[in-house]
Amino acid sequence: MLRDYPVPLVLALLLHVGAGLALVRGWTPENDDALVIRPDIVSARLIVLEPPKPKATRRLPAPQPAAAPAPPKQAAPEPAPPKVDPAERERQQREAERAREEAARRERLEKLAETAFKDALDREGIELASNAQTDAALSYVAGIYQAVVRNWSRPPSARNDMQAELLVELIPTGEVVSVTLVSSSGNAAFDRSAEAAVRKTRRFQVPEDIGLFEARFRQFTLLFKPEDLLR
Amino acid sequence: MPEQLSIYEILVNASPLVQFVMVILALASVISWMMIFQRWFALNRVRRQMDDFEEEFWSGVDLRELYGELEEEEHLNGSETVFQSGFREFLRLSEQAGADPDAVMQGVQRAMRVALTREEESLERHLAFLATVGSTSPYVGLFGTVWGIMNAFRNLANMSQATLASVAPGISEALIATAMGLFAAIPAVIGYNRFSARVEVLMKRYEAFADELTSILYRASHQT
Numbered sequence A: 001m002l003r004d005y006p007v008p009l010v011l012a013l014l015l016h017v018g019a020g021l022a023l024v025r026g027w028t029p030e031n032d033d034a035l036v037i038r039p040d041i042v043s044a045r046l047i048v049l050e051p052p053k054p055k056a057t058r059r060l061p062a063p064q065p066a067a068a069p070a071p072p073k074q075a076a077p078e079p080a081p082p083k084v085d086p087a088e089r090e091r092q093q094r095e096a097e098r099a100r101e102e103a104a105r106r107e108r109l110e111k112l113a114e115t116a117f118k119d120a121l122d123r124e125g126i127e128l129a130s131n132a133q134t135d136a137a138l139s140y141v142a143g144i145y146q147a148v149v150r151n152w153s154r155p156p157s158a159r160n161d162m163q164a165e166l167l168v169e170l171i172p173t174g175e176v177v178s179v180t181l182v183s184s185s186g187n188a189a190f191d192r193s194a195e196a197a198v199r200k201t202r203r204f205q206v207p208e209d210i211g212l213f214e215a216r217f218r219q220f221t222l223l224f225k226p227e228d229l230l231r
Numbered sequence B: 001m002p003e004q005l006s007i008y009e010i011l012v013n014a015s016p017l018v019q020f021v022m023v024i025l026a027l028a029s030v031i032s033w034m035m036i037f038q039r040w041f042a043l044n045r046v047r048r049q050m051d052d053f054e055e056e057f058w059s060g061v062d063l064r065e066l067y068g069e070l071e072e073e074e075h076l077n078g079s080e081t082v083f084q085s086g087f088r089e090f091l092r093l094s095e096q097a098g099a100d101p102d103a104v105m106q107g108v109q110r111a112m113r114v115a116l117t118r119e120e121e122s123l124e125r126h127l128a129f130l131a132t133v134g135s136t137s138p139y140v141g142l143f144g145t146v147w148g149i150m151n152a153f154r155n156l157a158n159m160s161q162a163t164l165a166s167v168a169p170g171i172s173e174a175l176i177a178t179a180m181g182l183f184a185a186i187p188a189v190i191g192y193n194r195f196s197a198r199v200e201v202l203m204k205r206y207e208a209f210a211d212e213l214t215s216i217l218y219r220a221s222h223q224t
Helices: A006-026 A030-037 A039-050 A056-059 A063-065 A080-123 A137-151 A188-201 A210-217 B007-013 B016-057 B063-070 B079-097 B099-124 B126-157 B166-224
Strands: A166-170 A178-184 A219-224
Touching: A006 A080, A006 B007, A006 B016, A137 A188, A137 A210, A166 A188, A178 A188, A178 B099, A188 A219, A188 B166, A210 A219, B007 B166, B016 B079, B016 B166, B063 B079, B079 B099, B079 B166, B099 B166
Parallel strands: none
Antiparallel strands: A166 A178, A166 A219
């Protein structure tokens, strides 16, 4: 296994050396020149923002105010902020806009995921024996569905038209007491995978309400149908 | 006249602690990239081998023959190990006189489960490291940054005439630490997520294969 490492190590080192070189080379003073060329816009904005400081407009002919005895201390720190301010503000605006877009997009995605989940629930349904299902029961059904699907690894021999029906018995804590095959799919591997999915789950989320549990979750049948397969 | 500082100068003049943080982060980044490449190659190889083996397995070859071939090979890959351990257990148990078929199948399943666990372990190797780098290196970088800025401001306090130029190099130096932390963390997190998803897919395939083999052996043991 040790022989696997030299090549990745060389690749990783090359990558970092490349990144380092690009960084050092890319750090050119051209950026600074570009900033200096823009003072017109910079000073114009500054006047709008802070009217009491008109001195800043005189920033370009810098040497002249420097000769005056009183203001040099102020003049020195002032030049810096105007360079940054407008660009900074613009960037913040852009960022805020991006954040808003991002939030909208996430909302859309969430909605999409929700509908997709519901579709999947309909398609690959777990059918509970009872007919009249309350909302509370439905949420537990969805939980059971998710738990089983998560643990279900279908064998490659599974086909779309197969279906296996299992009778599952729970105790009020939600633990599985027995799993019995009610009707077989005709494929032993498929049946076993379905059974294993239930057994692997070991414990389901069931309602605390004992009446609801007795009515719907003490015994229920699970129908396994791999309808989403392509073959 | 403020000069343009080169990155190199900033790094050399950085405070020792910040330099230490940077070295740690650079190491973490190099190692995590190494792990990423290594896992990448390894997982690709495992998938290829699995495809090959399954093709051979389903080509109608006699299982005893296949088992014999595998016994002679030195380096067995994932699905071969699963097959070998399951089949070996099957042969051993069914050779015993009056073996109960159900007991045989239980033994086979147990043996394959052990092999599967081993395989999972070897597939997931290094993933924990990637997860650690991904989650901690931003904090390490942040620590360097906070330390650097702290020093920059402390130096500022000692000056009679505070200018932006006197703090800027310190802050710039400090921010490099954060950048490096992120530089190390982002690929590690992406790599971790991607590889753990791939490991899961591979494990599903192993499990499916183990189930298939179980059903074949089940038929064989219950025939007589």
